[in-house]
Amino acid sequence: MRLTNINKTYATGELSLKILQDVSLKVLEGEFVTIMGASGSGKTTLLNILGCLDRPSSGNYFFRGQAVESLSDKELSLLRKRDIGFVFQSFNLLPRLSARRNVELPLIYQEIPESRRKEIAMQMLDRVGLGKKTERLPGELSGGEQQRVAIARALASQPALLLADEPTGNLDTKTGTEIMDILRELHQSGITIIMVTHSPEMSTHADRTIIIRDGQIVEGSG
Amino acid sequence: MLPRDIIGTAWQSLGVHRLRTGLSILGIVIGIASFSIMYSVGESAQQKTNQAIQELGADVIQVSPQRTKLSDKKEPATRGETLSLRDIDGIKGFCPAVLDVSPEISDSSDFYRHGKKEMLNVTGILPAYEEMFKLQDARGRTISELDLESGHQVCLLGDMVATRIFGNKDPLGEQLAIKGYLFKVIGIIKDTGLGMVNVKNDILIPLPLAQRLFQSNEIRTLYVRARDTNSAMAELERYFQLRYGDANRFEIRSQKLLLQTQEKNIKIFEYILWTIGSISLLVGGIGIMNIMLVSVTERVREIGIRRALGATKTEIKLQFLCESILLCLVGAIGGTILGFLGARLISYLFRFPPVFSVKLLLIALVIASVLGIVCGTYPAARAANQDPTVVLRYE
Ligand SMILES: Nc1ncnc2c1ncn2[C@@H]1O[C@H](COP(=O)(O)OP(=O)(O)O)[C@@H](O)[C@H]1O
Numbered sequence: 294m295r296l297t298n299i300n301k302t303y304a305t306g307e308l309s310l311k312i313l314q315d316v317s318l319k320v321l322e323g324e325f326v327t328i329m330g331a332s333g334s335g336k337t338t339l340l341n342i343l344g345c346l347d348r349p350s351s352g353n354y355f356f357r358g359q360a361v362e363s364l365s366d367k368e369l370s371l372l373r374k375r376d377i378g379f380v381f382q383s384f385n386l387l388p389r390l391s392a393r394r395n396v397e398l399p400l401i402y403q404e405i406p407e408s409r410r411k412e413i414a415m416q417m418l419d420r421v422g423l424g425k426k427t428e429r430l431p432g433e434l435s436g437g438e439q440q441r442v443a444i445a446r447a448l449a450s451q452p453a454l455l456l457a458d459e460p461t462g463n464l465d466t467k468t469g470t471e472i473m474d475i476l477r478e479l480h481q482s483g484i485t486i487i488m489v490t491h492s493p494e495m496s497t498h499a500d501r502t503i504i505i506r507d508g509q510i511v512e513g514s515g
Numbered sequence: 516m517l518p519r520d521i522i523g524t525a526w527q528s529l530g531v532h533r534l535r536t537g538l539s540i541l542g543i544v545i546g547i548a549s550f551s552i553m554y555s556v557g558e559s560a561q562q563k564t565n566q567a568i569q570e571l572g573a574d575v576i577q578v579s580p581q582r583t584k585l586s587d588k589k590e591p592a593t594r595g596e597t598l599s600l601r602d603i604d605g606i607k608g609f610c611p612a613v614l615d616v617s618p619e620i621s622d623s624s625d626f627y628r629h630g631k632k633e634m635l636n637v638t639g640i641l642p643a644y645e646e647m648f649k650l651q652d653a654r655g656r657t658i659s660e661l662d663l664e665s666g667h668q669v670c671l672l673g674d675m676v677a678t679r680i681f682g683n684k685d686p687l688g689e690q691l692a693i694k695g696y697l698f699k700v701i702g703i704i705k706d707t708g709l710g711m712v713n714v715k716n717d718i719l720i721p722l723p724l725a726q727r728l729f730q731s732n733e734i735r736t737l738y739v740r741a742r743d744t745n746s747a748m749a750e751l752e753r754y755f756q757l758r759y760g761d762a763n764r765f766e767i768r769s770q771k772l773l774l775q776t777q778e779k780n781i782k783i784f785e786y787i788l789w790t791i792g793s794i795s796l797l798v799g800g801i802g803i804m805n806i807m808l809v810s811v812t813e814r815v816r817e818i819g820i821r822r823a824l825g826a827t828k829t830e831i832k833l834q835f836l837c838e839s840i841l842l843c844l845v846g847a848i849g850g851t852i853l854g855f856l857g858a859r860l861i862s863y864l865f866r867f868p869p870v871f872s873v874k875l876l877l878i879a880l881v882i883a884s885v886l887g888i889v890c891g892t893y894p895a896a897r898a899a900n901q902d903p904t905v906v907l908r909y910e
């Protein structure tokens with residue numbers, strides 16, 4: 294994964310805000326990278342671009358050799374569902390769907406038949422230690438458990454890249470550590486992980502830490 | 516995304532705000548209900564008219580003296596304006612378009628049941644009457660020329676009056692007292708319910724006997740069977756003009772024209788329903804669009820999550836479009852059910868044979884789908900174009 298001279302500006306009225314400036318970055322397959330920086334420094338914006346949810350205003354982004362700027366919405370969606378998994382600070386589970394159905398969501402968009410979907414979802418929930426609570430609604434689960442469901446969902450399509458935006462930000466230290474343990478395990482099984490975090494403690498597990506300040510990378514661009 | 520998953524997802528979303536969903540489809544329900552009632556009533560009225568015309572064969576024209584004094588129904592307008600038996604041969608001779616003429620005189624007779632006085636309608640007829648109105652002799656026989664010639668005291672009972680008088684007992688062969696004379700019941704009749712006369716509650720006796728019983732030679736009404744309605748009516752008018760000097764003193768009404776007037780009234784009713792239906796559907800459609808737009812705004816995060824998990828814009832669009840169509844379809848089914856009940860009520864009140872058809876349901880579903888697409892397209896496009904990055908922003 295390679296980003297060169299990425300700029301991202303948001304136009305707010307007459308003013309255009311430069312959120313990312315000349316960001317260049319390289320992440321190798323199988324790496325565990327953490328991104329740190331003050332609030333509002335542009336970490337989430339960078340993650341949106343890395344996850345193909347947003348396009349840079351200028352610059353090039355190559356994802357596994359593919360130039361992302363030139364892809365259509367459909368091709369970007371394909372990349373997201375096949376190769377990228379997201380874990381969010383606020384879990385972002387659909388509240389009306391059971392844990393299992395939440396995990397099945399990405400598989401629906403891959404047109405995997407229902408029985409197979411269920412099988413995969415159960416397997417993934419088992420893997421994050423929720424094998425017994427598959428039919429619970431998100432509201433019936435603790436924060437840590439919800440984040441596990443979110444991780445299971447991100448893993449369901451067996452992505453090459455897992456993007457996590459402050460995954461432990463909403464959790465107490467103990468549950469946060471448990472989530473980190475799961476992520477580390479995943480990394481060991483070969484998944485590339487890019488994680489935004491506030492706590493330096495969390496980043497000790499990483500291969501590399503990128504520090505971003507005011508939209509610019511000041512350390513660790515690789 | 517597989518079609519069944521699109522539909523399944525859309526269906527689940529509709530279940531979230533049941534009350535709101537229910538209210539939002541009300542317009543569609545009322546609109547479709549109006550259309551189905553309109554269709555059902557229109558169709559059955561049409562059927563009824565066609566059936567009537569077909570069963571009666573040639574048209575029947577009713578001639579009766581105009582009544583100037585509304586208060587006194589028994590009294591004809593003025594002397595010299597009543598019809599007489601001579602008019603029968605007169606009309607037959609004068610009007611080539613007339614096939615047959617049948618006179619009728621009627622009066623009422625007292626009848627005591629459980630000590631209470633009731634009234635019976637007694638009508639004097641000639642055999643031509645039975646033929647003209649296609650009276651179905653449910654049981655027994657009809658009044659014949661022989662009965663007339665021999666002065667037999669016989670009568671026919673309408674099926675309703677028969678049960679009124681005799682209850683469960685078989686009336687055939689029984690004697691019935693009319694104005695102090697005993698009549699033998701020779702037949703039970705039913706009318707088709709289509710013609711100008713309604714014999715359900717009538718007692719029919721031979722005309723000459725009726726004249727004697729009522730002590731009157733006055734013919735209340737003449738029924739004329741016509742080869743061709745328009746020329747027969749013109750000829751009748753000329754006849755009355757020549758015979759009585761003023762055709763306007765007689766009311767000449769054609770059964771076919773009556774049916775057509777009735778049909779016209781039903782058409783007006785149909786137009787009213789059509790208007791209500793169209794307006795309701797329009798309002799309903801706007802309601803659907805509104806609720807869909809609200810739904811999109813409320814579900815920005817859901818849309819973002821789905822997009823992050825790999826949904827394309829097209830898939831999001833389809834999901835919302837499908838929700839809108841499903842909403843309208845549910846409305847259409849509700850409307851058809853309501854329309855079904857409404858049509859039943861109307862057919863009960865106005866004695867139409869009820870008409871229901873699968874075609875009607877299919878039409879309703881097609882209308883609903885089109886409406887769902889029309890009203891869902893814009894909200895769906897808005898949903899598809901939502902910025903997916905909202906999911907990563909912490910609320
Ligand atoms: N859609 C947007 N329009 C305008 N400004 C935005 C938008 N999204 C984010 N920003 C701004 O960009 C800056 C960086 O945001 P973000 O990437 O979320 O930072 P971080 O995740 O590091 O806290 C913030 O100042 C934020 O207000």
Ligand SMILES: [Mg+2]
Binds near residue numbers: 336337458
């Ligand atoms: Mg952030």
